[in-house]
Each structure stands twice: as structure tokens, then as C-alpha cells.
Amino acid sequence: MKNIVVLGAGRSSSALIEYLLKQSTEYNWKVIVADFSLEAAQSKIKNHTNGKAIKLNIEDYAERNNLILQADAVVSLLPPHLHILAAKECLSCNKSLFTASYVSQDISEMDEEARQKGLLFMNECGLDPGIDHMSAVEIIHRIKNMGGEVLSFKSYTGGLIAPESSDNPWRYKFTWNPRNVILAGQSTAQYLENGKVHYTPYRRLFRNTDLVEIDGHGNFDGYANRDSLNYIEHYDLKNVQTLIRGTLRNAGFCTAWDVFVTIGLTDDSFIINECDKYTYASLVRSFLPATDAGIDIIQSVAKLCRIEQEGEVMNMIKWTGILDEVSIPLKKASPAGILQELLERKWSLKTTDKDMVVMNHEFIYRNEGKTKKINSSMVVIGKNSDDTAMAQTVGSPLGIVVKLHLTGKLTLTGVRIPVEPEIYNAVLPELKNLGISFNETEEEIDQLN
Amino acid sequence: MKNIVVLGAGRSSSALIEYLLKQSTEYNWKVIVADFSLEAAQSKIKNHTNGKAIKLNIEDYAERNNLILQADAVVSLLPPHLHILAAKECLSCNKSLFTASYVSQDISEMDEEARQKGLLFMNECGLDPGIDHMSAVEIIHRIKNMGGEVLSFKSYTGGLIAPESSDNPWRYKFTWNPRNVILAGQSTAQYLENGKVHYTPYRRLFRNTDLVEIDGHGNFDGYANRDSLNYIEHYDLKNVQTLIRGTLRNAGFCTAWDVFVTIGLTDDSFIINECDKYTYASLVRSFLPATDAGIDIIQSVAKLCRIEQEGEVMNMIKWTGILDEVSIPLKKASPAGILQELLERKWSLKTTDKDMVVMNHEFIYRNEGKTKKINSSMVVIGKNSDDTAMAQTVGSPLGIVVKLHLTGKLTLTGVRIPVEPEIYNAVLPELKNLGISFNETEEEIDQLN
Numbered sequence: 001m002k003n004i005v006v007l008g009a010g011r012s013s014s015a016l017i018e019y020l021l022k023q024s025t026e027y028n029w030k031v032i033v034a035d036f037s038l039e040a041a042q043s044k045i046k047n048h049t050n051g052k053a054i055k056l057n058i059e060d061y062a063e064r065n066n067l068i069l070q071a072d073a074v075v076s077l078l079p080p081h082l083h084i085l086a087a088k089e090c091l092s093c094n095k096s097l098f099t100a101s102y103v104s105q106d107i108s109e110m111d112e113e114a115r116q117k118g119l120l121f122m123n124e125c126g127l128d129p130g131i132d133h134m135s136a137v138e139i140i141h142r143i144k145n146m147g148g149e150v151l152s153f154k155s156y157t158g159g160l161i162a163p164e165s166s167d168n169p170w171r172y173k174f175t176w177n178p179r180n181v182i183l184a185g186q187s188t189a190q191y192l193e194n195g196k197v198h199y200t201p202y203r204r205l206f207r208n209t210d211l212v213e214i215d216g217h218g219n220f221d222g223y224a225n226r227d228s229l230n231y232i233e234h235y236d237l238k239n240v241q242t243l244i245r246g247t248l249r250n251a252g253f254c255t256a257w258d259v260f261v262t263i264g265l266t267d268d269s270f271i272i273n274e275c276d277k278y279t280y281a282s283l284v285r286s287f288l289p290a291t292d293a294g295i296d297i298i299q300s301v302a303k304l305c306r307i308e309q310e311g312e313v314m315n316m317i318k319w320t321g322i323l324d325e326v327s328i329p330l331k332k333a334s335p336a337g338i339l340q341e342l343l344e345r346k347w348s349l350k351t352t353d354k355d356m357v358v359m360n361h362e363f364i365y366r367n368e369g370k371t372k373k374i375n376s377s378m379v380v381i382g383k384n385s386d387d388t389a390m391a392q393t394v395g396s397p398l399g400i401v402v403k404l405h406l407t408g409k410l411t412l413t414g415v416r417i418p419v420e421p422e423i424y425n426a427v428l429p430e431l432k433n434l435g436i437s438f439n440e441t442e443e444e445i446d447q448l449n
Numbered sequence: 450m451k452n453i454v455v456l457g458a459g460r461s462s463s464a465l466i467e468y469l470l471k472q473s474t475e476y477n478w479k480v481i482v483a484d485f486s487l488e489a490a491q492s493k494i495k496n497h498t499n500g501k502a503i504k505l506n507i508e509d510y511a512e513r514n515n516l517i518l519q520a521d522a523v524v525s526l527l528p529p530h531l532h533i534l535a536a537k538e539c540l541s542c543n544k545s546l547f548t549a550s551y552v553s554q555d556i557s558e559m560d561e562e563a564r565q566k567g568l569l570f571m572n573e574c575g576l577d578p579g580i581d582h583m584s585a586v587e588i589i590h591r592i593k594n595m596g597g598e599v600l601s602f603k604s605y606t607g608g609l610i611a612p613e614s615s616d617n618p619w620r621y622k623f624t625w626n627p628r629n630v631i632l633a634g635q636s637t638a639q640y641l642e643n644g645k646v647h648y649t650p651y652r653r654l655f656r657n658t659d660l661v662e663i664d665g666h667g668n669f670d671g672y673a674n675r676d677s678l679n680y681i682e683h684y685d686l687k688n689v690q691t692l693i694r695g696t697l698r699n700a701g702f703c704t705a706w707d708v709f710v711t712i713g714l715t716d717d718s719f720i721i722n723e724c725d726k727y728t729y730a731s732l733v734r735s736f737l738p739a740t741d742a743g744i745d746i747i748q749s750v751a752k753l754c755r756i757e758q759e760g761e762v763m764n765m766i767k768w769t770g771i772l773d774e775v776s777i778p779l780k781k782a783s784p785a786g787i788l789q790e791l792l793e794r795k796w797s798l799k800t801t802d803k804d805m806v807v808m809n810h811e812f813i814y815r816n817e818g819k820t821k822k823i824n825s826s827m828v829v830i831g832k833n834s835d836d837t838a839m840a841q842t843v844g845s846p847l848g849i850v851v852k853l854h855l856t857g858k859l860t861l862t863g864v865r866i867p868v869e870p871e872i873y874n875a876v877l878p879e880l881k882n883l884g885i886s887f888n889e890t891e892e893e894i895d896q897l898n
Binding site for chain 1: 636637639642643645646647648649650652653657711713716718719731734735736738739742784
């Protein structure tokens with residue numbers, strides 16, 4: 001019997017643990033789920049014969065060491081800053097490690113020692129980062145193998161709400177860490193367009209969106225993530241002219257979100273004391289020009305943000321309650337914290353709500369004198385507010401890679417991200433069996449447009 | 450003979466050290482100037498009989514302890530993050546300490562121990578903070594003492610260039626830390642206006658300026674500093690309706706500076722590798738909308754920033770060279786670092802240039818049924834690029850307070866800022882003798898406007 005140790009039983013762990021338990025009888029696995037909260041761990045195991053829930057304080061050396069020593073594979077779903085504790089322990093106990101998080105500098109420095117010991121530290125193995133890497137690189141390698149050259153690559157991913165559960169004007173609800181959604185984009189976005197590096201500051205990010213059309217699913221807005229330039233190297237796209245990775249929202253979301261940004265409501269850099277003395281409307285007024293004190297708040301917001309007083313964008317803003325004379329139910333918070341608390345109530349999933357994960361890659365490449373465009377898109381709909389598309393798409397690739405490792409199918413060692421054929425050739429077909437698949441179209445086009 | 454230890458012999462130390470040496474014979478002082486660079490310390494002492502220059506690594510305990518033990522008063526002009534080393538040593542060696550920097554949390558926590566030991570830790574004793582505190586509180590106390598109540602207080606300070614040395618369209622040169630000028634205002638400004646708290650995000654700060662007229666010196670633009678709300682308590686202005694502290698620039702500066710902010714050139718959050726492959730123009734283009742690639746850079750900047758293509762603001766931008774096809778002479782830098790290096794060459798003082806420090810307070814108060822306005826302004830012109838108004842106004846109040854301390858004129862103990870009558874009643878008249886004085890006017894007005 002092999003032991004899989006899963007560190008962390010939070011929101012993102014359900015689908016992974018379910019996947020591992022489902023296969024545990026066939027492969028003779030024991031799945032040990034460790035969390036600071038024993039209840040959280042137990043709720044994921046659901047009394048499965050091959051499951052075991054334990055309480056763990058990852059910061060306690062003896063507890064950590066004792067647990068990891070028993071493992072044949074370790075999966076860390078801890079908050080990113082705690083991965084390093086798991087990684088160091090895995091290195092000293094000679095265990096392979098699997099995460100869905102970005103490789104930190106600390107962990108990347110373990111590459112040589114991991115290789116020497118024959119260990120695999122596989123990171124960025126969830127949805128984004130994760131499925132995006134595998135699905136993009138599979139196509140990039142295919143283009144290269146037939147002698148083609150990628151000229152342009154644009155890739156967007158979004159955690160959204162399924163149309164049938166969309167009952168608010170934003171067509172959005174939180175399916176992931178709300179704080180990350182509120183603070184998204186606060187660093188200058190860096191990307192490549194038509195051979196030139198472009199920088200888009202936060203204050204222009206949500207006005208500078210890309211229209212993304214997905215067959216049968218309508219139009220979306222994409223805004224650029226912070227770090228697209230790194231992927232020239234990660235994806236080995238030396239001569240690429242355009243490279244943008246970003247986040248998808250339903251059409252209209254970004255224009256309305258930009259109102260919050262322009263007012264200043266996404267600012268997390270200072271704390272307002274005695275917030276409960278404010279109403280949402282008076283908080284917004286405190287950000288509006290003092291010279292507008294005599295005019296209606298809607299008129300003032302419309303003027304500042306250059307939107308119509310009676311239009312759809314203003315309706316979206318009004319719908320959130322941020323312009324209401326309702327007391328803020330917090331004592332101390334940043335503007336971003338106040339906005340988050342409000343939106344968490346407005347954008348929460350109902351039990352029966354279905355979420356939707358959308359990923360879209362667009363490649364333009366030249367081969368044998370022809371310019372072609374490939375569109376590859378994935379749409380996954382969740383089952384309900386527990387069994388979300390987000391949890392499935394984050395947990396499944398991680399579960400599959402752990403299985404490949406434990407069944408001896410992987411030869412890779414060192415600190416890795418899933419961009420090798422050995423990984424994506426095994427993972428993508430199995431994801432397809434789980435209903436996580438891409439729809440690919442290809443057409444010849446006149447020129448790079 | 451009493452020993453004054455001055456820690457740090459940087460730009461801000463000249464006038465202070467000169468002041469102390471000038472008085473050293475009369476008061477029988479020895480002025481020990483300690484710096485990491487012995488040459489820097491020597492250049493300030495200029496072989497004065499009562500001066501001594503020494504090399505000091507403040508981070509070395511033995512050196513620090515040995516020096517401070519000899520002192521009768523310690524002045525720290527170290528970079529702010531190093532004050533704490535001096536302060537801890539002063540506390541353990543029972544020495545009083547004087548700085549021109551804001552009180553940090555660490556230092557404010559030393560208040561009780563300093564009081565118990567009968568030590569004075571006097572901070573914020575330069576220009577701004579420093580002279581602004583003393584000159585404002587003197588008037589506030591005067592109004593209160595006659596039974597009046599302050600309704601509005603606006604205070605602006607600027608380190609500028611004298612009109613006779615103003616030879617560029619910005620009417621500005623660096624007379625202080627250039628990095629602080631480039632990054633100024635990047636936190637949300639908080640202030641009180643007509644009884645309401647207002648927050649102005651960075652992206653609107655330089656468009657949201659106050660017109661400040663100073664008799665005989667023309668018009669200036671004032672933009673709000675980060676932290677005006679704290680001064681309700683510091684200045685004991687419980688019922689004040691308007692309280693703004695800010696920075697002065699010559700009229701027009703802020704509108705033009707906002708162009709840099711809007712483009713994104715003051716961003717210090719990421720590093721551009723291989724900057725030397727860019728020209729200034731191509732750097733600016735990388736921040737402009739990609740859709741503008743085909744149009745002239747001036748047209749694109751004008752459109753983005755909503756300024757005229759042929760107007761004065763565009764002339765100011767062009768004058769800096771930021772739109773020129775000239776290679777950037779740096780390897781790696783943030784956009785803010787690139788802008789700083791360029792402007793340091795454009796905005797450097799010539800040897801004969803005279804700088805100008807301007808401070809303006811406006812008070813509106815009610816007393817005996819009448820509403821009155823007091824304007825109090827200070828304008829100090831420097832002698833040349835070494836003996837600047839900035840160095841004089843930062844160093845003189847500090848020197849005077851050290852003298853008051855060593856001659857037994859101060860009874861205050863603990864961690865303080867100069868808002869007590871004991872301080873300002875002694876310092877302001879002596880500043881006046883040094884040519885640093887305020888011009889005050891008062892008029893009755895109809896209402897708070």
C-alpha cells in the first residue's frame with residue numbers, strides 16, 4: 001500500500017481528494033489528508049476506507065517530519081507561503097512533491113538537489129497555472145514538429161458562472177479566493193504585441209481589454225495578467241511577435257470594474273478606522289471630488305468615470321449596493337476590504353449554482369508559406385456550489401500527475417512545471433475522459449491580424 | 450566643553466554643521482561629525498578648530514557605542530531606517546537625540562523610558578516636518594488663547610527654484626532627494642474638507658490641486674500629502690472642518706507631472722531588463738495603447754493624457770527629452786528609475802543657481818461672531834547650489850533646538866515633535882534673525898469659503 005499525503009483540506013482540495021480516493025482501491029493507496037482543522041480534513045475523506053484525516057500544524061517540525069516520512073507522494077495545497085516548509089521536508093526525507101502553485105524562487109533553487117536525489121517537485125499543476133501550460137505547449141510542440149513557427153499566442157482563462165446560474169448584471173460570482181479577485185491587476189501588466197513590449201498600468205488595465213469570442217458561448221473580455229513576458233522562455237517561443245496571457249470575464253464586467261478602480265475602491269494600502277460610521281454612499285463620496293459635494297452621487301460617479309448616468313454600467317454599480325445609504329458592517333478595513341465584504345454577500349454561489357471555467361488559446365503560426373490560426377477552447381460547467389468546475393479543473397490534473405508518479409510512468413526529476421510531452425501526453429487524454437477537454441478549430445488566414 | 454555628535458554628513462547637514470561650528474566658540478562646544486565616508490565628514494568641518502570628522506559604521510555596535518558615550522547631544526541625519534540604531538544607543542547611554550525625520554513607531558515606543566530617564570528625543574525638527582509644525586501651532590495657539598476656533602487650516606510647502614535661476618519650462622530643479630520627488634504621492638492622500646474626509650488616489654492627485662497665491666511671488670499649485678488626518682490630533686484641532694497639508698509646485702508643474710503618472714513612467718514596481726535597448730521614445734511607446742502604434746508619439750500621448758498636442762504642457766514634456774529617440778543610458782531600472790536618471794540631468798542645479806523654499810499656511814477661524822482668515826507665508830532664497838535655502842531651513846531649526854538643549858533652556862522630556870510653546874517661542878525668533886521669517890496678513894471674511 002502506498003501513502004499519499006495531502007497537505008491542506010481547503011476549497012481547492014475536494015475534487016483532488018475525491019479523484020485519489022476513487023482510484024485508491026484499484027491502486028492500493030491510502031490517502032492521508034492533513035489540515036490544521038481536523039473537521040475540514042474529515043469532511044473531505046467522508047469515511048472512505050482508504051482515507052485518513054489528521055490534524056496537522058505544518059509549522060511544527062516533529063508533526064511535519066513524522067507525516068512526510070510516511071509518504072510515497074506529497075501534495076501541498078497549503079497557502080503558497082507555506083509550501084516552502086513542505087518542500088524542505090520533502091527534500092530532506094527524499095519524497096516527491098506536487099503543487100498547483102507558481103514556483104517560488106526558494107523552491108526553484110532546490111532543482112539541483114532534487115535532481116541528484118531523483119525526486120520530482122512538480123508545480124503549477126492545477127488549472128491556471130496547470131491545464132493552460134499543458135494544453136498550450138501541446139499545440140506549440142505540434143506546430144514546431146511540423147516545421148511551423150508561432151507568431152502570436154494569446155491565452156485567457158476565467159473562473160465564471162454558468163449562464164443558467166447567472167442572475168446578476170455582472171454575470172459573475174466568486175468561485176475562488178475573493179481577495180485575489182478584488183486586488184487583481186494591481187501590478188503593471190507586461191506583454192508582447194506585434195514585436196513590441198507593452199506595459200499597461202493598473203489604471204488603464206480594465207479599459208484595455210481584448211474581445212474573446214468562443215463558439216457557442218458568446219463574447220468575453222480578456223485583460224492581461226502581470227507577467228506574460230516570462231512565457232517567451234517558459235514556452236520556448238523565441239520569435240513570437242505577440243504573447244498575452246490574461247484573465248477572462250463576461251463582456252461588460254471589465255468596464256464596470258474599472259469604475260471601482262477609478263473611484264479608488266480597490267485600494268488596499270490604507271485602513272479606514274471606524275468604517276461603521278460610513279454608509280457605502282458616504283464612503284464613495286469621500287473618494288469623489290469635493291467640488292461635487294452638492295450634486296447627486298450618481299451624477300458625480302458618472303462624470304468621474306466617464307460613464308452614462310442611466311446606462312448598463314451604472315446599473316451594475318448600483319446593483320452592488322455601493323451607492324446605497326446603508327451602514328458598512330465593519331470596524332476597520334481598507335477600501336478593498338470593504339468592497340470585498342460587500343461583494344462576498346452579493347456574489348456568493350447558491351447551493352444549486354453552477355460555475356463555469358473557460359480557457360481560450362489563440363495561436364497564429366506560419367508553416368510552408370501559409371499563415372494559420374488555431375483556436376483551442378475549454379469550457380467546463382460545475383455540478384453545484386460544492387462540486388465546482390473550478391475545483392475539478394484545479395484538482396484533476398494534480399491527481400492525474402500523482403497517479404502517474406506512483407505508477408512509475410514519469411521519468412522527470414527536479415523542480416518542474418508541466419510543459420514536457422511526458423506529462424501533457426498522459427494528462428490531457430485523461431482530463432478528456434473526466435470531461436475536461438478542448439475544442440480546436442484551425443483556419444488559414446491572410447496575414448497576422 | 451560639550452560634545453555634539455552629528456551622525457551623517459549628507460546633503461542636509463551643511464547648514465546645521467555650519468550653524469553649530471559658528472556658535473561653538475561662544476558656547477565651548479566640540480562638533481563631532483561622523484559619517485561612513487570620512488571625506489564627507491571632513492568636507493563639512495572644513496578644518497574648524499572645534500570640529501572633528503570621524504569615520505563611522507553606524508551598524509557596528511562598538512563604534513556606535515563608543516561615539517555616543519562621548520556626546521552631550523546627538524543629532525541623527527542618518528537615512529530614516531537607521532535612526533533606530535542611534536535612538537536605542539542614546540536610550541541606553543542616557544543621551545538626548547535630535548532628528549529632522551518623522552517619528553517612527555519604534556521611536557514613539559521609547560517615549561516612556563525617555564521620560565523616566567529625563568531624556569529628550571526631539572524629532573521632525575527640520576523644514577517639513579519642522580518649521581511647518583512650529584509656525585502653524587504658534588498661530589493655532591494664538592487663536593485659541595483669544596477664544597477663537599479654527600475652522601480651516603491649509604498648509605503647503607515646496608522646495609523650488611528661485612525665479613532668477615528658473616531657466617526651464619517646469620520652473621523646477623531638484624534641491625532634495627530626487628527619488629522622493631519621482632515617487633511622491635503614490636499613496637492615497639487623506640484629508641478633511643468641509644467636514645468630510647476625502648481620499649484622493651494617486652491617479653487623480655496631480656489633477657486635483659489647490660491654487661495657492663503668495664503676495665509678491667505669484668501662483669502655485671498645491672497637492673495633498675498622504676497623511677493630513679493625523680494632524681487633527683497633532684495640532685489639537687478637534688472641530689476643524691478643513692485640514693489639508695500638501696506640497697507646493699509652480700503653477701503648471703502638476704498638470705505636466707500628471708502626464709508622467711498617466712503614461713506609467715513613475716512606476717517603481719517592476720524592473721525593465723536591457724533598458725539600453727530602448728530609446729526614451731520607444732519606452733514611452735511601450736506604455737501607450739498598442740492601437741496607436743501607427744500614429745505619431747505626440748499625438749498618442751496627447752490623446753491618452755487629454756492634453757493639447759501643441760500646448761505648454763506638451764512643451765514641458767518634450768523639454769525633458771522623454772519623447773526623444775535617444776538611448777537610455779541604464780542597463781536595468783524601473784520606469785521611475787529611468788525617469789529619475791533623465792530628470793537628474795535636466796533638473797540639476799548649476800553652481801550659481803539659487804533655490805527657493807516656500808511655505809504657506811491659511812487659517813480660517815471664528816472669534817466673537819466674526820470669521821477671519823490669516824495667511825502666513827515664508828519664502829527663503831538660497832545663496833548658491835551648495836548653500837541652499839533647503840539646507841538652511843532644514844538645518845537651522847535643528848541647530849537652534851540643540852543649542853536650547855545644551856544651554857539648559859528646555860524642560861521637555863520624552864519623544865516629541867516641536868509643537869510646544871517652549872520650543873516655538875524660542876526657535877521662531879531665532880529663525881527670523883537668520884532670515885527665515887513669515888509674512889502674516891489677516892482679514893475679515895464673509896463666511897467659510
